[in-house]
Amino acid sequence: MQRLTISLDDDTAEALDAFMTNRGYDNRSEAMRDLLRAGLRDAAGERDPSLPCVAAVSYLYDHHERELGRRLTEAQHAHHDLGVTTLHLHLDHHQCVEVALLRGPAAQVRGFAEALVRERGVRLGGINVMPIPQAAAPPARRLARQKT
Ligand code: NI
Known part of the structure; x- marks a missing residue:
């Protein structure tokens, strides 16, 4: 564990306190750690566009908006190689x-996710891109020798 000291302007410090209150953080170190991790996670995908990622993309829209439901469905068909599943709620x-x-690869996943929430008529959208941690190699297999 390393200890870092940072300086924040008043507005940023107030925004951090409000963030902590909303999310129920007890101390600034915990809040800063989670914010840093989220920023570093995003940066990892930007650094390596081929990094394997999963993403949850959520968006709210009015299905009476002209052609929007059809446009969103067509966009998903055009990127069927990136889609795992879609949950639809008639709110x-x-x-x-x-x-x-x-x-899929970070750049493709992020590009498609941003296109979905950017679609004209989508009111609210959120994207959470997560690099898939590389699984640790399994321990070397030991063959049991039996004494005869
Ligand atoms: Ni619906």
Whole structure:
């Protein structure tokens, strides 16, 4: 564990305190660690566009918006190689929420996720791209020798 000292301007420190209150953090170190990890996670995908990632993309839209439902469906068919599954909720008479789970190289996953939330008429959108941690190599297999 390393100890770092950082300086923040007042506005940023207040924003950090508000963030901590909203998320229920007890101390600044924990909040800063999670914020740093999220930033570093995003940067990892930018550094290596081929890094294997999964992403959860959520967006809210009005299905009466002209052609929007069809446009979103067509975009997903065009990127079927990245799609794992999509959850659709008919939120009320007008609004729908979808959560698309994507998997693939970081640049392609992020590019498609951003295209979905950028689609004209999508009201709210969120993207969470997560690099897939490399699995640790299994321990070397030992053959049991039996004494005879
Ligand atoms: Ni719907």
